[in-house]
Amino acid sequence: MDDFKNIYGQDLAIKILKSAISKKHISPAYLFSGPEGVGRRKTAKVFIKAILDRNSNKESTKRKIESNNHPDL
Numbered sequence: 001m002d003d004f005k006n007i008y009g010q011d012l013a014i015k016i017l018k019s020a021i022s023k024k025h026i027s028p029a030y031l032f033s034g035p036e037g038v039g040r041r042k043t044a045k046v047f048i049k050a051i052l053d054r055n056s057n058k059e060s061t062k063r064k065i066e067s068n069n070h071p072d073l
Contacts, residue, residue, distance in 0.1 A: 003046040007039055017047050026051060 004014050020026055030047070032040040048065055052058045064070040 003049065007043055007046065010039060010043060013043065017043070017050075021047075021050050 004018060007014060017030075030044070032044045034040055045065060049062065052062055052065075061070065
């Protein structure tokens, strides 16, 4: 979850996402909204990577996320 430190101005959102990860209470869907340039995509990528870090056998999924080629992103 160290990648969250590179996201600025979204303290409440990051707190909520970190809490969901630490409590292992991940909702089926999240909506990242706001004006262009606020970091929606970056925050979503960091969030999904943090979830997948708990499951180290998900390398192909991580590669798809990095290349913006995952259907759920």
